[in-house]
Amino acid sequence: MDTADLAGTYTYRSFFEVPEPVDDFNLLRFAQLELRLSVEPGGAISGILVFSEDGDGLLGMDITGKATSGSGVHFTLTGRGQPHTPISDFHYEYEGIVLPHWAEGRNQRQTLAGTVLRAEDHGSGDDLAPAGQTAGFLAVKRDA
Template identity: 60%
Template sequence: MNVTDLTGTYTYRSFLDLPDPVDDFNRLRFAQAQLELTAVPDGTVSGELILSDPGEQPLIVMDVTGKASASSRVSFTLSGRGRPPIADFHYEYDGGILPHWEAGVGQRVVLAGTVLRAEPHGGAPAGQTASFLAVRREGA
């Protein structure tokens, strides 16, 4: 596996790290977005996190930049900064590509990790964390 395996378009979902079972899975929802990444052989990663309603124009966009490395698995760190009107958004991401099962059927490339709200915005304090999964879309 190499760092360019990160390149693609993903459906990104992040979840609050609540330890107790919930009766409504939406109580765990932190964000859902489209994540577009490009990774080059030197490990540089760039892209966009696009938050929108399905089928609608983007509501808000964050530019993401970072670095990736590969040994037995690909890992990455990203920093996301919002474009106007969300220029005060700043999030940090730490994750990696999940392993594939040799006998897996229909398995996709999946990114998993944690996200940190690095700066406060809109009354939300800095320091909030969540877990994320990003599933590569077909043909991406």
């Protein structure tokens, strides 16, 4: 697989790292968003993690990063909230891989998997989200 194959739009889902079984899968939910990626020759990545989109435009984190290929595709991403928005203080770091495809698989979608780290505090007071929170993520590629 080539790093350029990362380009596209994904449904991004991240999950709290809860080791015990849960009765309600929503208890694991950290985020569900839209991830849009572009990849330049050489593996430079840019894009946006979309929190919402309406008539006023997008609310999201700008994504930058790098992809490399070898025995598989590995990528690192940095997400920063767009300036002058309610999430301008967001800063997250991502590390992941493209999951392998099964030759005999049916209806398999390209899926990214990895971990995310809240790299800096955001919010304040009772709404403070402290740095250091981690989660696992999956991002499933949508049709073009």
